[in-house]
Amino acid sequence: MDLLLCTAENAAMTTERDAPLQSTACDRRRAIRALLVIGLVWLSLVRGVVAEDNRADLLAPDERAWLDAHPRILLGVGAEWAPWVIPVGEGRIAGFAVDHLRLLGDKLGIEIGLKAGPWHEMVAAAEERRLDGLTLAAPLPERGDRFLFTEDFHTVHLFLYLRDGDPLPPPGLAGLNGRRVGYLQEVLRERKLLEGQASIEAVPLPSQAALAEALLTGAVDAAIGSYALEYWRASNGVLGFGPKRMLSEGPARLGISIRKDWPELVGILDKGLAAITAEESAVLNRRWFGRADVFSGGSVPTGLSADEKRWIADHPVLRVGIDPTWAPIEFFDEQRRPQGISVAYIRLIAERLGLRLEFVEARSWAAAVAQFHRRQLDLLPAVAATPSRRQRFDLTDPYVSFPAAIFAAADVAYLGGIEALQGKVVAVIESEAVHDWLREQEPKIQLLPVADTPAALRAVARGDAFAFVGNLAATSYYIGASGLTEIKVLGETPFVYRLGMAVHRDEPMLATILQKGLDAIPRYERDAIYNDWISIRYRVEADWGLLLRVAAGAALLLAIVGWWAFSLSREVQRRRRAEAALAELSRGLDQALAERTHELAGANIRLRRLAVDLSLSDEAARARLAGELHDSPMQKLALAQIQVESAARDPDDPETAELLGAGQALLSEAIAELRTLQFDLSPPLLARQGLAAALAWLAESTQARWGIRMTCALDPDLPQPGHEASVILFQCARELVYNLIKHARASRGTIRLQAREGCLELIVEDDGIGFDPNAPQPRPRPDGGFGLHSVRERLALIAGDLAVEPSAPGTRVRIRFPAD
Structure with missing residues (x-):
């Protein structure tokens, strides 16, 4: 290659004088390239030696000897478990399990084989020692007499799958009591979890596809499963269901199960697993789970420090205060049970952290805030940040937002913005964020503090306040629930309730723990909580007099519609007869058009053939005319030219010679023109x-x-x-x-x-x-x-x-x- 490069470079030079310089430059370049190649080879050898040394340092000599005596290690894994295991045809597989074993083998300097199939067949093969073990297997006590277990390296969570639009049940498996719940029949862990709930009808199903079909057709009310079911749903483009909640009972730590008579291999694999770095594990999770690495990571929430875990152990109970009348965000229902969006969030976090919650009821939001300041509460789960609150509370990042709107009597003209309220009496909930915002930013508005949203609506309905500024979702809820339809949204504000969780300023560790808990809640669970509470149906007392009037009007309307429907039916029948006749005529026209089109197509083909024939005939006529020119006139002219040339060689006098020469030139010109004409007509x-x-x-x-x-x-x-x-x-x-x-x-x-x-x-x-x-x-x-x-x-x-x-x-x- 260097010789070719030098030849090309030398060929580009232009003078012989420069040849020695060219040769010297080429030699220099060749030497530099050789040195670079030698350097790269040396570096690769050094890296190989270092890698060999590192690998040798990982295992003891007796462990390396054991591996040399057992060169073939084959593990089994379940095939119905994408993206952990993905069959790609011809007996080959891909997925998390394949990449993880390849990485583990690289750490140990060995090759670990993997076979995928139905999970029960893989377990049976490993028990009979046709396989050396199982990967991604839970260390179940039931298998302890046949297998040894490595350290776990992967966490799999269970999810609750529901049809879109189905209400979210109470948290935990207990919330599924009385329902039919499907699961993958090969997964022993899921079967045992459901067997522990006597009121659940467990329905085993053979595959992810069967599980999805049973859920969509109503054969089961819910399903539990790993992220594999969601991966199957997304890969096959199936809509209508999805994971709605992560089950706190479900997390399982998975490792590798090894045949009982190979304890040496367990120690070897543990060393390889320990050598896999957190960064390498993160790369694997991102490759196969994307942003869903929370499905495969450690405990939820992830990243708790040792100090945070100790704090949780030292404070197992949290006292929580909520606004008793701020539905659907937070409230106490008729049985005095805490409900709402913020309650769902804090319960979800508490389940995953192992905390117990005590909800302390207060008469109003202002009373709940007072209890918090007296340290009778540890947590307020729905607090909008204001400058004054940031000085008094330690707040998490907002996890849900709602706009603040202006509500007034329906007969009031549209107000537009907050400036329309200047000089007027406006109701606000005492100690709520809007109270602080308006007091600090709109001093010209006369504020009327009230206890809660229903009290504010009553003040507007009585005329005690011109308008009420409050949370759009909560106020709309109470307007629908109370039937106060004479109050409408009549303006917008620049204020937004960005709600976070508030703790005491001297408990920053609790704020950090709650923030990590919020961060661990995936988007679909957040959406499920929001949709569960924002799509609430309101119950309104019936007005029987209005109902009778409406019924009478409906009966009259029904009679009119019936008469109209009868008339319309007759008109439809008449039009159908006309359409049938028109369709028959259209079919006749289509048939005639098709026949005519066929005839025209045939005529067009014949015309094209005739045009080709004419073109060929034209060329044939040209060739025939060219041949006739060559065979008769040109031959005769050529003979005449020969005779004239013969006479011109022995003329009787100079004048005759001159005339013969002129005639010879004319003949030559005529022959040349005829030859050109012959070729123009048709070149042979x-x-x-x-x-x-x-x-x-x-x-x-x-x-x-x-x-x-x-x-x-x-x-x-x-x-x-x-x-x-x-x-x-x-x-x-x-x-x-x-x-x-x-x-x-x-x-x-x-x-x-x-x-x-x-x-x-x-x-x-x-x-x-x-x-x-x-x-x-x-x-x-x-x-x-x-x-x-x-x-x-x-x-x-x-x-x-x-x-x-x-x-x-x-x-x-x-x-x-x-x-x-």
Whole structure:
């Protein structure tokens, strides 16, 4: 390669005087390249030695000897478990399990085989020692007499799957009591969890597809499973269900189960697992789970420090205070049970942290805040941040947001913004965020603090307040629940309730723990909580008098609709009869049109065939006329030329010699013109040697006759078109060359025949004056001048097309036609 580079570099030089310098420079470059190659090889050898040394350091000599004595290690894994295991055809598999064992093998310097199949078959094969163990297996006590277990390396969580739109049950498996719950029958862990709930009807199913079908068809009310079911759903584009909640009972730590008689291998694998770094594990999780690495990571929430875990152990109970009348965000229901969005969030976090919650009921939000300041509460789960609150509370990041709106009587004109309330009495909930915002930012508004949202609505309904500014979701809830339809949303505000969780300023560790808990809640669970509470149906007392009036009106309306429906039915029948007659007529017209189209298509085919025959007949007539010119007049003229030449060699007198010389010149000119005419009519090369030879002759004769420097460029190994196509293409080329001679004022031209993308291309180009191909072209004259029009007509016979492309200078005409 260096020799070739140097040869190329030397060839680029221009003088012999520089040759020694070139040789020296080339030698220098060759030496540098050689040094670089040697350096790279050395580095690779060093890295290999270092890697070998590191690998040797990982295992003891007796462990390495054991591996040498057992060179083949084969583990089993369940096949119905994407993305952990993904069959890719021909017995090959991919997925998390494959990549993890490859990484583990690299750490140990060994190759670990993996076989996938139905999980119960893999377990049986491992128990019979046809496999050496199982990967991604839970260390179940039931298998302790047959297997040894490595350290766990992977966590799999269980999810609750519901149909879209189904209400979310209470947290935990206990919330599924009385329901039919499907699960994957091969997963022992899930079967044992459901067996522990006597009120749940467990329904085992053979595959993820069967599990999804049972859930969508209503054969089961819910399903539990790992992220594999969601992966199957997304991979197959199935809609209508999804994971709605992570089950606190479900997390399982998975490791590798090894045959009982190989304890040495357990220690070896544990060393390899310990050598896998957190960064390498994160790469694997991102590759196969994307942003769903929370499904496969450690405990939820992840990243708790040792101090945070100790804090949880020292504070197992949290006292929680909520606004008793702020539905659907938080409230106490008729049985005095805490409910709402914030309650769902804090319960979810508490389940996953192992905390117990005590909800302390207060008369109002202001009373709950007072209890918090007296340290009777540890946590307020729904607090909007304000400057004053940031000084008093330690707040998490917001986890849900709602706008604040202006509510007023329905007969009030639309207010627009907050500035419309200046000088008016406005109800606000005491100690709520809006109370602080308006007091600090809108001093011209007269504030009327009330205990809760229902009290604020009553104040507006009585006329005690002109308007109420409050949470849009909560106020809409109570308007619907109380039937106060005379109060509407009549304006917007710049305020937004961005709700986080508040703890005492001297408990920053609790705030950090809660923040990690919030961060661990996936998006679909957040959406499920929101949709569960925002789509609440309101119960309103019935107005029986109004109901009777509505019923009477509905009866009258029903009678009118019935009469209208009867009339409409008669009209529909009449129109259907008319449509049937029209359809029959349309079918007749379609049949006649189809027959006529068939006839026209046949006529078009016959016309095209006739046009081809005419073109071939024209060329045959030209050839016949050329032959007759050659066989009779030209032969006679040639004989006369010979006789005149013979007489001119021995003339009787000079005058006779002069006349014979002039006659001889005229005869030579006549013979040349007739020979040219013969070739113009039909070059014999077209029939004998084909299109390429005829085009070459056309270029040569044009240059000889007209002084235009014409060249002919032909691609090698061109397919030979048929006789008909050759004749038509030669006629087109001849017409284009004649146009070049007559109109282009060119000094140079080219005829090119080439193959491109399954087609043949014939190109005629020149360096003449050119013309605008988009300009309107004159209609063909009766006395000739068809030009490009006649070329296009001929090309249509062989399914060809023509394009005129301006070039600088001149014009390029490109003809394309099928090669076959």
